[in-house]
Amino acid sequence: MTPHPDPKAGAAVKAADRAHVFHSWSAQGLIDPLAVAGAEGSYFWDYDGNRYLDFTSGLVYTNIGYQHPKVVAAIQEQAGKLTTFAPAFAVEARSEAARLIAERTPGDLDKIFFTNGGAEAVENAIRMARLHTGRPKVLSTYRSYHGGTATAVNLTGDPRRWASDNGTSGVVHFWGPFLYRSPFYSETEQQECERALQHLEDTIAFEGPATIAAIILETIPGTAGIMTPPPGYLAGVREICDRYGIVFVLDEVMAGFGRTGAWFAADHFGVVPDLLTFAKGVNSGYVPLGGVAISGAVAATFENRPYPGGLTYSGHPLACAAAVATINVMAEEKVVEHAAHIGETVLGPGLRELAERHPSVGEVRGTGVFWALDLVKDRETREPLVPYNASGAANAPMAAFAAACKKNGLWPFVNMNRTHAVPPCNVTEAEAKEGLAALDVALSLADEHTV
DSSP states (O other): OOOOOOHHHHHHHHHHHHHHOOOTTSOGGGOOOOOEEEEEBTEEEETTSOEEEESSHHHHTOTTOBTOHHHHHHHHHHHHHOOOOOTTSOOHHHHHHHHHHHHHSSTTOOEEEEESSHHHHHHHHHHHHHHHHTOOEEEEESSOOOOSSHHHHHHOOSGGGGGGOOSOSOEEEEOOOOGGGOTTOOSSHHHHHHHHHHHHHHHHHHHOGGGEEEEEEESSOTTTTOOOOOTTHHHHHHHHHHHHTOEEEEEOTTTTTTTTSSSSGGGGTTOOOSEEEEOGGGTTTSSOOEEEEEOHHHHHHTSSSOOOOOOTTTTOHHHHHHHHHHHHHHHHTTHHHHHHHHIIIIIHHHHHHHHHHOTTEEEEEEETTEEEEEEEEETTTTEESSOTTOOGGGGHHHHHHHHHHHHTTEEOEEETTEEEEOOOTTOOHHHHHHHHHHHHHHHHHHHTTOO
């Protein structure tokens, strides 16, 4: 689709937004949201006719791109048949979505509890774990994001937690493995794995194993930096959980449904959690949907005991119809395999080639269509290009980098000192290379701030 400029309409959209919309994670008077006129595939455009290649996939959820005709048609068909119905009933779209998801989850995660998004999925997974074990505490890593609701934001490790951390939620944070910025002074992946597991063991020992209901990890942490765990780490956490009777929860809200080149990131590691949370890519974000995939053992806890939780729109028919269509499209069009191919042949090699030429790139990390560039001032010391949680003038180098990307038609994912390359899973080779070219130009600005 070719964008048709209409600045007057754009001005009206912007004026209404600024008058009435309260935006998340923002100082309302300091933001200037772009008025979006339309989107298709890997692109979106504004009312001035500027088109952008979306290297953010929305908020890393448009796994099949914008406006896929088969999913749009499925939503329209469901709206004509049964727009909504209460969650206590068996509804075709809901049943089929649950079946298709359960077919793809690892191990025996065959029961699906539907939510409206990822944060609610985490909230309910933790509630299930606490009720299943009768224990209060939950462990999560510092470099993590699990959602913005009450429990989920306390589980979160990044600064978005700080304003809402009430200190009474039964959450204990620990350090997960991250060799590039190792908290354990490791020099190899094996050392990082062993030391991170020992640190977790020590944390459990001092907190009291009998007090811990769950350990929740993003299988591959997303917003915090796309840090693939070292070989053996997740298997080691699984063993620790089994030994102490702790529920192992994997958060696949961002990493799931093809993003890493597998249906779920857990598939790369051969590990089966007790609970798995999902959202985002399950239906490419077309209608809000999330959920918890539940193991047989946890599900059995609520066989004759009511589960004390529910949502008015749990398994909403429009959202579930979108999920059914999305999963079928991904299977028919081999989207998961394509994501793996793009990562192996285009994004991975292309990003590493950029790193060779740009001193601001400290490390390239990722798999599939899930990549991060760690930007630094000094490759030797690994000092980040901007300070942790920088804002204002301190964040100027990253702001300049982002502006350069947009000037060259690329909408970047920028977080702290990183830029993430997270296009749709069905991004074409030509589109991926277009994005790499825009990153190349923008990184030249970041290079100016290196030593």
